[in-house]
Amino acid sequence: MNMWEGQLANMTWALEHGRILQTPGLFLFGMLIGRRKYFLYSEQNERLWLKALAIALLCFFPIYGLNNMLPEFIERSAIIVPLQLILSSFSSLSFMVLLVTGLLLTFYHVKDRSFFMRFTSYGKMSLTNVFGAINFRLSFVLSLGIRTGTLFRNHL
DSSP: OHHHHHHHHHHHHHHHTTHHHHHHHHHHHHHHHHHTTOSSOOHHHHHHHHHHHHHHHHHHHHHHHHHHHHHHHOOOHHHHHHHHHHHHHHHHHHHHHHHHHHHHHHHHHOSOOHHHHTTHHHHHOHHHHHHHHHHHHHHHHHHHHHHHHHHHHHHO
16 A cells, blocks of 8 residues: 555655656756766866756755745745745755866866776766665665564554
């Protein structure tokens, strides 16, 4: 019963929060950036990523702060709920750009790249990424559920 209702709730949340379109959109955006060879090192690409880092920094903090301050200024839930949803999506996008550019610029300037090179084969296989994330989540959630069930069984 919970397996059915839980999946419905999960899909409803993903649909309401725009995750259904965000996930393939980010995947396609990353694929296009990779095909245009923006991840390869060059002076021009480094300037591009520095601009992206600056824009992401300038966008993240005001949007994140505004999203947290909105409940103090807007009382109507019909306005605040969609507005917070939009602002949280934009702040998450700018934070993701911040992380990607930070890692990429670090990769460009580190002399010993052996740590980063461990992840390159994993990053090239998008299906492996999906299955790896699913296995990680399942093992974490399953172990958490088993521990919780054991805990409650002992107290009843």
